[in-house]
Amino acid sequence: MKSIFLSIFLSVLAINTMAQDFADVKINVIKANGNVYMLQGAGGNIGVFATEEGLLLIDDQFSPLAKRIETAMQSIIDKDLKYIVNTHYHGDHTGSNSFFSHKAPIFAHHNVRTRLANKEPYEQVALPVVTYNEGINIYLANEDIQISHYPNAHTDGDSIVYFKKANVLHTGDLFFELGFPYIDLKNGGNVNGYLLAVDQIIARFPDDVVIIPGHGELTNKARYQEFADMIRFSIKHVSQLLAQGKSEQEILTIGLGKKYQVWSWQFINEERWLKTLISDLK
Numbered sequence: 001m002k003s004i005f006l007s008i009f010l011s012v013l014a015i016n017t018m019a020q021d022f023a024d025v026k027i028n029v030i031k032a033n034g035n036v037y038m039l040q041g042a043g044g045n046i047g048v049f050a051t052e053e054g055l056l057l058i059d060d061q062f063s064p065l066a067k068r069i070e071t072a073m074q075s076i077i078d079k080d081l082k083y084i085v086n087t088h089y090h091g092d093h094t095g096s097n098s099f100f101s102h103k104a105p106i107f108a109h110h111n112v113r114t115r116l117a118n119k120e121p122y123e124q125v126a127l128p129v130v131t132y133n134e135g136i137n138i139y140l141a142n143e144d145i146q147i148s149h150y151p152n153a154h155t156d157g158d159s160i161v162y163f164k165k166a167n168v169l170h171t172g173d174l175f176f177e178l179g180f181p182y183i184d185l186k187n188g189g190n191v192n193g194y195l196l197a198v199d200q201i202i203a204r205f206p207d208d209v210v211i212i213p214g215h216g217e218l219t220n221k222a223r224y225q226e227f228a229d230m231i232r233f234s235i236k237h238v239s240q241l242l243a244q245g246k247s248e249q250e251i252l253t254i255g256l257g258k259k260y261q262v263w264s265w266q267f268i269n270e271e272r273w274l275k276t277l278i279s280d281l282k
């Protein structure tokens with residue numbers, strides 16, 4: 001399962017790849033806490049808030065999976081979809097927007113709409129119809145759903161979604177539970193901004209918060225702290241080497257050291273992570 005996800009994720013982020021065969025992808029439903037669930041298929045983790053009064057969907061993966069995502073949602077509770085949130089504009093989080101936009105309004109940060117509108121081919125129907133700058137609250141079934149923007153981190157349009165009563169947080173791609181983060185430097189992402197956002201999020205929520213990361217398994221604050229510490233070490237290490245006048249090749253040869261090699265994964269291995277750090281910090 002993981003290898004299917006990884007290869008699809010890799011291919012879709014590469015520009016000009018042909019449509020993938022999603023035939024084998026299954027959507028798994030995992031309970032987070034209260035009425036909040038995580039759906040895993042291919043691409044970014046989906047959050048679902050499922051109540052008698054209706055459903056809220058966070059991110060929607062790739063368009064060939066739209067029907068399967070809908071079926072998985074309805075398997076939790078067969079009620080109307082009321083709201084959709086996009087945590088950022090990347091295609092593995094917004095690919096089914098055009099399918100779900102006929103059922104409910106899509107909420108996102110301003111820059112998500114702008115970036116989706118600049119995409120080729122342009123799809124009017126896939127755009128968020130309610131946008132915000134700093135954040136917005138949605139109230140559904142006695143739950144306070146707090147959506148907050150963090151500037152220039154993974155992209156320039158990142159939001160996280162916190163369910164106050166259920167105590168569940170969907171971080172979008174401000175957390176890669178499975179390894180080194182992808183930081184989209186060409187679309188407003190920033191290495192120091194990413195760490196700042198991660199630190200602020202960790203400090204803001206209760207210690208027992210249940211976390212749905214953008215990629216990886218359902219997790220907790222202790223794991224998020226490990227992720228933050230890895231990024232902090234990486235920034236410090238590469239900054240020191242750059243200050244010593246080391247070239248990119250020398251830094252790649254020195255590496256991050258044994259302790260952090262376990263964070264390598266198919267899409268972002270140690271070399272790609274180091275190159276991101278070097279190009280942003282130099």
Ligand SMILES: [Zn+2]
Nearest residue numbers: 088090154173
């Ligand atoms: Zn992303």
